[in-house]
Amino acid sequence: MNDFKKYPKPSVAVDIVVFTIKDDDLKVLLIKRGLPPFKGRWALPGGFVWISESLEEAALRELEEETGVRDVYLEQLYTFGDTKRDPRGRVISVAYYALTDSTKIKPFLTGQEQIQKVLWASVKKLPPLAFDHKDIILYALKRLEYKLEYTAVGLELLPDRFTLTEIQKLYETILGEKLDKRNFRKKMLSLNIIEETGIWKKGLHRPAMLYRFKKTNPLSAFKKIKFEG
Amino acid sequence: MNDFKKYPKPSVAVDIVVFTIKDDDLKVLLIKRGLPPFKGRWALPGGFVWISESLEEAALRELEEETGVRDVYLEQLYTFGDTKRDPRGRVISVAYYALTDSTKIKPFLTGQEQIQKVLWASVKKLPPLAFDHKDIILYALKRLEYKLEYTAVGLELLPDRFTLTEIQKLYETILGEKLDKRNFRKKMLSLNIIEETGIWKKGLHRPAMLYRFKKTNPLSAFKKIKFEG
Numbered sequence: 001m002n003d004f005k006k007y008p009k010p011s012v013a014v015d016i017v018v019f020t021i022k023d024d025d026l027k028v029l030l031i032k033r034g035l036p037p038f039k040g041r042w043a044l045p046g047g048f049v050w051i052s053e054s055l056e057e058a059a060l061r062e063l064e065e066e067t068g069v070r071d072v073y074l075e076q077l078y079t080f081g082d083t084k085r086d087p088r089g090r091v092i093s094v095a096y097y098a099l100t101d102s103t104k105i106k107p108f109l110t111g112q113e114q115i116q117k118v119l120w121a122s123v124k125k126l127p128p129l130a131f132d133h134k135d136i137i138l139y140a141l142k143r144l145e146y147k148l149e150y151t152a153v154g155l156e157l158l159p160d161r162f163t164l165t166e167i168q169k170l171y172e173t174i175l176g177e178k179l180d181k182r183n184f185r186k187k188m189l190s191l192n193i194i195e196e197t198g199i200w201k202k203g204l205h206r207p208a209m210l211y212r213f214k215k216t217n218p219l220s221a222f223k224k225i226k227f228e229g
Numbered sequence: 230m231n232d233f234k235k236y237p238k239p240s241v242a243v244d245i246v247v248f249t250i251k252d253d254d255l256k257v258l259l260i261k262r263g264l265p266p267f268k269g270r271w272a273l274p275g276g277f278v279w280i281s282e283s284l285e286e287a288a289l290r291e292l293e294e295e296t297g298v299r300d301v302y303l304e305q306l307y308t309f310g311d312t313k314r315d316p317r318g319r320v321i322s323v324a325y326y327a328l329t330d331s332t333k334i335k336p337f338l339t340g341q342e343q344i345q346k347v348l349w350a351s352v353k354k355l356p357p358l359a360f361d362h363k364d365i366i367l368y369a370l371k372r373l374e375y376k377l378e379y380t381a382v383g384l385e386l387l388p389d390r391f392t393l394t395e396i397q398k399l400y401e402t403i404l405g406e407k408l409d410k411r412n413f414r415k416k417m418l419s420l421n422i423i424e425e426t427g428i429w430k431k432g433l434h435r436p437a438m439l440y441r442f443k444k445t446n447p448l449s450a451f452k453k454i455k456f457e458g
Binding site for chain 1: 236237238239240241277278279280281282283284285305307308310311312319321323
């Protein structure tokens with residue numbers, strides 16, 4: 001730890017990856033850049049951290065300013081610090097990510113402006129992106145797939161009560177692949193994060209049990225597979 | 230993303246949490262601060278990021294400069310950005326961590342100086358620490374426990390061939406708790422990350438099979454518990 005003053009300081013920014021499920025597809029929120037560099041290119045919402053705010057405060061503020069999205073639970077993802085990642089100079093970006101219910105997100109720009117400036121892009125068909133934002137999105141995707149395996153992170157997107165078929169559909173959409181029904185159910189039930197409500201959903205098909213989340217920390221699912229002492 | 234120049238910039242530092250097993254105990258590498266703030270207090274190795282180096286380069290450089298430790302595999306842990314974490318002003322710290330074999334680490338200071346300035350502290354008995362370094366260590370500990378469950382991260386500390394009893398001892402030391410022998414073995418073998426060598430270790434006790442790591446990515450252990458499509 002050397003002398004505090006003698007180093008030229010980098011700029012510090014935040015970038016936010018907001019995922020949602022829309023039209024049976026996993027999508028990410030993008031904004032169109034209005035200023036150089038990469039003017040007119042799609043980018044993650046984000047911006048510079050104020051000296052008086054924490055990193056998470058900066059992320060929430062930028063997200064709301066640029067997209068109108070608020071009240072989401074952000075989790076820190078990774079800090080991207082390559083020396084050449086921004087043509088303006090040294091900019092270190094602390095990336096955050098969130099998974100939210102798209103119906104809870106209200107557009108804040110009006111009509112045409114919203115369409116031109118904000119985009120929910122399918123992660124399978126990303127447009128050309130500014131900076132290293134494609135890398136950031138790919139990193140966030142990996143983390144999301146990872147978390148799906150041992151926490152209830154994906155279940156935030158379901159209604160309060162849901163069938164096993166509905167959960168499986170959600171997982172298939174996020175993971176982008178078909179899952180075996182029997183294996184999926186066995187695994188999901190073994191995680192011990194959902195419970196039967198005792199109520200059956202009736203419809204076109206045969207009745208299906210409605211489940212709900214157990215009122216525990218999502219990480220308790222992980223705890224269950226810890227070695228028992 | 231607003232105008233680039235108009236924001237006062239924070240300082241950016243790196244801090245490094247190096248864990249090892251010594252004397253059957255999980256320990257963390259600390260250095261004694263030679264300058265204010267917190268002069269004379271124990272702290273994590275670390276320092277300011279140069280404008281021309283990546284975050285990881287900064288972490289490796291600081292670690293070697295301050296402790297002589299090199300050739301370790303660092304993983305980014307978390308970025309700590311509370312506005313009040315450093316009395317000198319706004320300093321954002323990108324924390325890294327590593328788990329290394331203590332026998333591979335050679336002290337680089339001589340005799341008395343080494344004893345005064347570098348300490349392997351038991352994570353169960355940390356001395357008072359500078360800044361938010363205790364929080365950083367606790368965060369790293371959580372991550373380490375987490376990773377133990379689904380990757381082979383801890384096995385880096387074992388010799389090339391080892392018995393199941395030796396692995397169990399390693400896990401018990403890191404987790405700080407006794408584990409049930411039968412459950413542990415079942416779980417470890419089910420992870421599919423180690424394989425029998427066909428060679429038996431003989432000694433005071435009855436012969437025990439020697440195992441080795443499978444030559445696969447540690448994360449393949451995780452992949453094994455993915456839902457099968």
